[in-house]
Amino acid sequence: MSTKQKQRARGFFQEHTLYPSMVVAKAASPINKNGFTSPSSTLNLDKGDPLVFGKYWKKKSEECMVVIKGCELMSYLSDTSNVCWYMLPELKDAIERLHHVVRNAVTKDKYIVIGTGTTQLFMAALFALSPSMTTSHPINVVSATPYYSEYKDQLDLFCSERFQWGGDAGEYDKNETYIEVVNYPNNPDGTIKEPMVKSIVEGKLVHDLAYYWPHYTPITHQANHDVMLFTLSKCTGHAGSRIGWAIVKDIEVAKKMVMFVQMSSIGVAKESQTRAAKIMGVICDGYQKFESIEPDQLFFEYCKNILRERWEKLRRSIELRKVFTVAKYPKAYCNFANESFEALPAFVWLKCEEGIENAENYLGKLKIRGRGGVRFGAGSKHVRLSMIGTDDEFTELIKRLSNAKY
Numbered sequence: 001m002s003t004k005q006k007q008r009a010r011g012f013f014q015e016h017t018l019y020p021s022m023v024v025a026k027a028a029s030p031i032n033k034n035g036f037t038s039p040s041s042t043l044n045l046d047k048g049d050p051l052v053f054g055k056y057w058k059k060k061s062e063e064c065m066v067v068i069k070g071c072e073l074m075s076y077l078s079d080t081s082n083v084c085w086y087m088l089p090e091l092k093d094a095i096e097r098l099h100h101v102v103r104n105a106v107t108k109d110k111y112i113v114i115g116t117g118t119t120q121l122f123m124a125a126l127f128a129l130s131p132s133m134t135t136s137h138p139i140n141v142v143s144a145t146p147y148y149s150e151y152k153d154q155l156d157l158f159c160s161e162r163f164q165w166g167g168d169a170g171e172y173d174k175n176e177t178y179i180e181v182v183n184y185p186n187n188p189d190g191t192i193k194e195p196m197v198k199s200i201v202e203g204k205l206v207h208d209l210a211y212y213w214p215h216y217t218p219i220t221h222q223a224n225h226d227v228m229l230f231t232l233s234k235c236t237g238h239a240g241s242r243i244g245w246a247i248v249k250d251i252e253v254a255k256k257m258v259m260f261v262q263m264s265s266i267g268v269a270k271e272s273q274t275r276a277a278k279i280m281g282v283i284c285d286g287y288q289k290f291e292s293i294e295p296d297q298l299f300f301e302y303c304k305n306i307l308r309e310r311w312e313k314l315r316r317s318i319e320l321r322k323v324f325t326v327a328k329y330p331k332a333y334c335n336f337a338n339e340s341f342e343a344l345p346a347f348v349w350l351k352c353e354e355g356i357e358n359a360e361n362y363l364g365k366l367k368i369r370g371r372g373g374v375r376f377g378a379g380s381k382h383v384r385l386s387m388i389g390t391d392d393e394f395t396e397l398i399k400r401l402s403n404a405k406y
C-alpha cells in the first residue's frame with residue numbers, strides 16, 4: 001500500500017469512529033420479538049432496512065414459495081452463451097419483464113449484469129469504466145452533494161489505484177476525465193438529479209436508479225443511460241437476498257463488470273436468483289393477469305399507499321413542532337400509475353431550524369438515531385431518517401418527534 005493509500009485508509013477509519021452509526025450491528029439496541037427497540041432505547045433509523053413491504057409479502061407467502069432440491073443449482077455456471085454467464089435465464093427474463101411492465105428503463109439491445117447487491121455492481125462499474133493502465137493517479141469518482149454516503153465510504157475503504165473519491169460533482173473543476181454517479185431519486189434527499197459536472201473534459205456516467213420505482217416516485221420517462229444500477233433491496237424490499245442488476249449499453253463494459261464479479265465472488269448465489277425471479281414474477285403476474293387481484297392489492301399501489309400514509313403523518317408531525325423543515329416535492333405525472341403525485345422517498349431529509357446547529361445530535365436527545373448530513377457531504381443542519389422500517393419503528397418515530405421543542 002502506498003503512503004497515500006495508507007493515509008486514505010486511516011482517514012476512513014477515523015471518520016467511522018466519529019460516526020459509529022455505520023456499525024449497524026453495534027448500533028442496534030435491545031430488540032424485542034416484534035423487531036422493535038424498547039421505549040427506553042435508541043430508535044435506529046440510520047439504516048435503510050426496507051422492512052416496510054413485509055406486510056405485502058406476508059399476504060403472498062404461499063405464492064412466493066421456492067423449493068430447491070438438494071441436487072439442484074450446484075454448478076457455478078448458468079448460461080455460458082450469455083455475457084453474464086452466472087445469471088440464471090429465468091432471472092434475466094424476470095428482470096426484463098419487470099422493466100417492461102413498469103416502463104422505467106430501456107432493456108432492449110442492452111446487457112444485464114447481476115451482482116451481490118448494487119453495492120458490488122457499483123464497484124464493478126467503476127472498475128469497468130476506469131482506465132485499465134495505472135495512470136499517474138486514480139480517476140476521480142464524483143457525485144452531487146448530498147450524495148449517498150456509501151459511495152465515498154466504499155472508495156475510501158478499498159483504496160484502489162484505479163479510482164478514488166473526488167467529492168461533490170457540482171464543485172469538480174479539474175481538466176481530467178472523471179466518473180460521475182447520478183442517483184435519482186436521490187438518497188438522501190429524494191430529488192431527481194441530472195449530471196452536474198461542468199468540465200470541458202468528457203467524463204463517464206453511472207446512474208444509480210435504486211429508487212426509480214413507482215411506489216417512491218412518479219415514473220416520468222424510460223431511463224436510457226449507459227450504465228444503470230437497480231436493486232431488489234429497494235424495489236421489492238428483499239435486501240437479504242442481495243440481488244442487484246446493471247443494465248449496460250456497451251458489451252465491453254458489461255464484460256469487465258462480469259469479470260469483477262467473477263474475481264470477487266465467482267458469480268451470485270443461485271438460491272437468491274431463483275427467489276428474486278419468483279418474486280418479480282409474482283409482481284408482474286399481478287399487473288398482467290389483474291383480473292385475479294384488486295387494484296389496491298397490486299404491489300406498487302399497495303406499497304405506495306403505505307408510504308403515502310407515512311409521509312402524511314410525518315409531515316403533520318414536523319409542521320406542528322417547527323423544529324425541522326422538510327422539502328415539498330413537485331407533483332409529476334406517473335406514466336405507470338396514470339396519475340400525478342408527489343414523490344414518497346425512502347428517507348426523509350430533515351433540516352433543523354435556526355438556533356439548532358446539529359440535527360443529528362438534536363435527534364439523539366430524543367433517542368432517535370439518524371445519519372448526519374456531513375456523511376452525505378452536506379452540513380450538520382441536515383439529518384436523514386429511514387421511512388422504510390417496520391410499522392412499530394415508524395409509530396415510535398412519530399411518538400418521539402412529538403417531544404421535539406424549539
Ligand SMILES: Cc1ncc(COP(=O)(O)O)c(C=O)c1O
Nearest residue numbers: 117118119148187210231233244
Ligand atoms: C442509492 C443506493 N444505491 C445502492 C444501494 C445498495 O443496495 P444493495 O442492497 O443492492 O447493495 C442503496 C442501499 O441503500 C442505495 O440507497
